Amino acid sequence: MVSVPVQCPxxxxxxxxxxxxxANGVQRYQCQNGQCERRIFLLHYxxxxxxxxxxxxxxxxxxxxxxxxxxxxxxxxxxxxxxxxLKKSHxxxxxxxxxxxxxxFTHHPRPCRTRRRAR
Ligand SMILES: [Zn+2]
Numbered sequence: 001m002v003s004v005p006v007q008c009p010x011x012x013x014x015x016x017x018x019x020x021x022x023a024n025g026v027q028r029y030q031c032q033n034g035q036c037e038r039r040i041f042l043l044h045y046x047x048x049x050x051x052x053x054x055x056x057x058x059x060x061x062x063x064x065x066x067x068x069x070x071x072x073x074x075x076x077x078x079x080x081x082x083x084x085x086l087k088k089s090h091x092x093x094x095x096x097x098x099x100x101x102x103x104x105f106t107h108h109p110r111p112c113r114t115r116r117r118a119r
Contacts, residue, residue, distance in 0.1 A: 006029055006043065008029075008031040008033065008036060008038060008041065009038065009041050009052045010031065010036050010037065010038035010041075010052070011031065011033050011035070011036040011038070013031055013032070013033040013036065015031070015032040015033055016029045016030065016031055016032060017029065017030050017032060018030075019040055022042070024046075026042055026044075026046075027042070027043070028040055028041070028042060029041055029042070029043065048075065048076060048077050049077040049078070049081035049084075049085065054075055054077065055085050055089070057071075057075055058071055058075065058077075058082055058085040058086065058089075059085070059086065059089045061074070061075075062086055068082045068083055068086075
């Protein structure tokens with residue numbers, strides 16, 4: 001018997017556990033790396049639009065000026081999948097600056113100072 005280590009497609013960690021099955025019976029895996037933003041993944045996706053590399057290419061092509069239908073034709077996925085990937089990646093991209101913005105607010109006067117004065 002040959003055992004193949006399962007790697008997380010996001011962080012390449014091999015600390016991966018089995019995480020039940022899809023409705024169609026395909027084994028799902030879960031990444032155990034706490035810093036990894038990807039939790040559940042499959043080894044072999046049935047649908048090209050779910051493969052991480054293809055999704056990255058969708059974003060790259062959009063940044064290089066390719067239209068939705070260009071991207072769909074070249075990557076052999078449907079135009080609706082291209083739109084869905086771009087919407088999700090936009091949400092992920094706007095989530096990061098929010099975290100950075102909240103940490104820059106620490107220089108502003110805190111309400112706890114006025115609370116201490118009231119005592
Ligand atoms: Zn991971």
